[in-house]
Amino acid sequence: MVKKGARKITLSIGDGANDVSMIQAAHVGIGISGMEGMQAVMASDFAIAQFRYLADLLLVHGRWSYLRICKVVIYFFYKNLTFTLTQFWFTFQTGFSGQRFYDDWFQSLYNVIFTALPVIIVGLFDKDVSSSLSKKYPELYMEGIKNVFFKWKVVAIWAFFSVYQSLIFFYFVSTTNLRKIFGLWDVSTMAFTCVVITVNLRLLMICNSITRWHYISVGGSILAWFIFIFIYSGISTPYDRQENIYFVIYVLMSTFYFYIMLLLVPAAALFCDFVYQGVQRWFFPYDYQIIQEMHRDEVDNTGRAQLLEVGNQLTPAEARSYAISQLPRELSKHTGFAFDSPGYESFFAAQLGVYAPPKAWDVARRASMRSKPKIGHKK
């Protein structure tokens, strides 16, 4: 009813066999593995061990996942748009004959080697606020519900800056070459170097938390480009039908021009993005940015050592209920079944050391569950 009528994304959580259809009907189904068996877990999208982990799942990991997916998708579109538009501006100068700007290998390996790894690292590790702060400010979850990070406005702004950057790449590199005796492939190698470096540095600008893997992957990608071009320019095999790139990078790197351009072009390209980020953060901050600033001086409470000190993390009420739960107590005989349930007898019988054979109708029901997961009929 909520799903069809109110048109909302629904989540349902359950742990027993009677919850299976509810779990399947909802958009997101969560099963709790435990005393009631594994039926709910098998039918669910996510499985957790205790009911209280639901808070973590939604507020921490669900929120981070949304943030990461938005960043990865938008960044992917941005880097390919920049790379392609730079080539697009070239078509105006070739009499629209369709001459490629970049060498074939550059184009093929761009998405595979030179820009692939950093965005994966961001998708794995990016966190806007730590997990404890995520739980402390559950209102942050509204950002996902309101789809704040992937609206059309956000995509349009990225696309606009992509166009701006591609213009910088193409026109800075080609107009400064007007008086030089570099040819087509030299110009395009220069432009491609600038694109790879800028696009990788742009990734660092959108990270909220930068681990050493970020540095390794960004540095590694740029290094991989240089290693590739050194090797590609240095060899000439019988298989090169057109030796376009032979020795290009060595000649380029022997000029001052190369280094001057390498300093200017990424700075000019990222300049607008930097201004935009500064203005956005100052005048129109997102909630998570305010929270980052509020807690900027706190030591990040990660690390295994701190997790074992339970007392530091629980509120007094939580600490009390935890302490109480440690006392020896009677186990409740409530199983959640209103009437005679198969788990009841065998479970408590096992406690007392008595063997209780499984009921025939229960065995048949479990066997039929494999092919048709429907709720067993209660007798």
Added chain:
Amino acid sequence: MASSSAAGAGSTDPTAARRNNTKRPKYSKFTQQELPACKPILTPRAVISAFLLVSVVFVPIGVAALIASRKVVEIVYRYESKCIPPNVTDKVAYIQSSADKTCKFSLHVEKHMKSPIYVYYQLDNFYQNHRRYVKSRSDEQLRDPGEEDSTSACKPEDTANGKAIVPCGLIAWSLFNDTYSFSRDNHNLTVNKKGISWKSDREHKFGKNVFPKNFQNSSIKGGASLNESIPLSEQEDLIVWMRTAALPTFRKLYGKIEVDLNEGDSINVTLQNKYNTYSFNGRKKLVLSTTSWLGGKNDFLGIAYLTVGGLCFFLALAFTIVYFVKPRQLGDPTYLSWNRNPGGH
């Protein structure tokens, strides 16, 4: 007692540490996403310092680049219309005829030019970056005399009279053939035409034992002819021409003059205006230029650096003013959206 398996959610459960037969996965900082991380926040101080740093670095570089570019002395002379005799109406027919196409003019040196002085020819509206043109060459043929017959990419200039053309292709066929000679006060200025191409091209791309063959033998001549006794690795004009340019306006090195030119000198140029750019409204220019550490005359780099540096400085000032006029306390909870409009989102 049933033991629970902690699946899915990555948060750790302190009580589970006390149980003995837990199925919890092995803890590692990588898989639990607890790697030590740097969490940069773009505070106003960071923004202003970044802009100041960029402007402090870029403005001096821009000034240096602009000074270097201003020091370069360049003489450009456009001659394709001036070198046609005045009584000629059909330029294309004239250029294709066998009339004498010598053209003489003099260039005035405004500032002292230190050697080496580079002589370039500049062509406008000539699309060396057209796809069919760029494709039309055979690098295997240029390298290796045994690969003479691999001319398939060179169509339409692949064979003439049934035999392969060496070097084949449109690029070689359209080789530029205007020639220039310079004299000052009736003394000839020698133009050094050695070493004008890339060393790597001379040594690896163009073979030392590949000789031109059957070149410009078809019905339409596209440009210069080549001396059949000189191997391709020494045909430097061809090597320079075959490095196809990126834009329709380009310069190619013709040679070097290795004496200084003094201010006020008058250089007499004798050129043979043989190359046909009239069919496509191309323009031809002769350029004499000195160089600097940055290359030829190029104001754009210096101006670009100064622009970026200047903009950064201006923005640093603007941000500082805004920071004082409209301050926002860093980490002010009143800016949280649920505090700003409580109850409604």
